[in-house]
Amino acid sequence: MKLEGMKVGLAITGSFCTFEKIEKEIKVLVDKGADIYPIFSTNVQTTDSRFGDTGEYMKRISAMTGNKPILNLEEAEPIGPRGYLDILIIAPCTGNTLAKLANGITDTPVLMAAKAHLRNSKPLVISLSTNDALGINFKNVGELFNVKNIYFVPFGQDDPVKKPNSMIAHTELIADTLEYALDGKQIQPVIY
Numbered sequence: 001m002k003l004e005g006m007k008v009g010l011a012i013t014g015s016f017c018t019f020e021k022i023e024k025e026i027k028v029l030v031d032k033g034a035d036i037y038p039i040f041s042t043n044v045q046t047t048d049s050r051f052g053d054t055g056e057y058m059k060r061i062s063a064m065t066g067n068k069p070i071l072n073l074e075e076a077e078p079i080g081p082r083g084y085l086d087i088l089i090i091a092p093c094t095g096n097t098l099a100k101l102a103n104g105i106t107d108t109p110v111l112m113a114a115k116a117h118l119r120n121s122k123p124l125v126i127s128l129s130t131n132d133a134l135g136i137n138f139k140n141v142g143e144l145f146n147v148k149n150i151y152f153v154p155f156g157q158d159d160p161v162k163k164p165n166s167m168i169a170h171t172e173l174i175a176d177t178l179e180y181a182l183d184g185k186q187i188q189p190v191i192y
Contacts, residue, residue, distance in 0.1 A: 003178060004033030009085040009117060011110040012061070014043035015092035015129035019057055021171040022091050022127075026064055028175050036065040037085065041097070041110045045071060076109045080116030087182055088117040088124050091153070091174060095130030095137040102140035118149060123181035127153040127174060133167035151181040156192050 008029060012022065029036055038061050044054050062069050070076050079085055090097060090110060097110060106115045118124055126144065130137055133155075144150050153169040154177070173187065180187040 002032070003029060003175060003182075006034050006086045006178075006182065007084055008034045008036050008178065009039055009079065009088035009113055010036050010061075010065070011039040011041070011088060011090040011113050012044055013041040013090060013092055013094045013097045013108075013110055014047060015094050018092040018129045018168065018171065023057075023061065023064075025091070025171050025174045026061060029178075030064055032175060034178075035067070037067045037070065038062055038065050039070040039076060039109055039113045041108045043108075070109055070113065072109055073106075073112045076112035077116055079113050080119045083120045083122075085117055085122065087122060087178055088113060089127060089153075089174065089178060090114065090125070091127035091171070092129035092169070093126045095132050095140075098126070098128065098130060098137055098144065099140045101126075102143040121149055123149050123151055123184070125151045125153060125174075125177055125181050127169040127171060127177075128155045129168045131163055131166040133165060135165035151177060151186050152190055153177045154187060154190050154192060 040058055100111055101114055106112045114124055133141055154173050155167050155169040158166050158168040177187045
């Protein structure tokens with residue numbers, strides 16, 4: 001299934017080191033004709049880091065997509081009853097967001113959007129970025145692999161020597177992963 005004309009929710013959490021990569025992939029999605037609805041976690045909205053000003057980042061992403069960002073729980077909740085998204089991707093998905101999602105916690109706009117979207121039996125894609133994927137969060141990765149309608153952007157260790165538990169998605173495969181997920185399939189291989 002192609003992305004042209006698809007309504008894609010893009011939920012961005014606070015793995016700030018991946019923002020530049022995610023921004024490049026947003027351009028790819030826009031160029032493929034996807035209609036993107038940005039959703040920003042509370043941490044993204046309130047935390048500047050050594051990787052830049054998140055307020056400016058949010059403005060750039062919103063301008064690229066042409067849609068007003070979803071910034072709170074009240075704005076995210078209608079994603080469920082209105083059912084207007086074809087697919088939702090959490091990119092990047094931090095270990096914190098991953099753990100909360102695996103345990104049904106919905107205390108951020110991103111998690112509320114995911115819960116609301118999943119109730120419609122539509123695909124949710126996770127673009128992992130966490131320093132503890134092979135540590136304390138490993139059980140949550142496994143848990144979500146077994147949830148219907150959840151798919152993963154292929155991922156691997158980003159620095160096995162200095163950060164042996166860290167894993168990050170191959171963001172250049174976001175568009176392909178979305179297309180597979182829209183067809184109800186997990187792109188393979190998932191881990192490499």
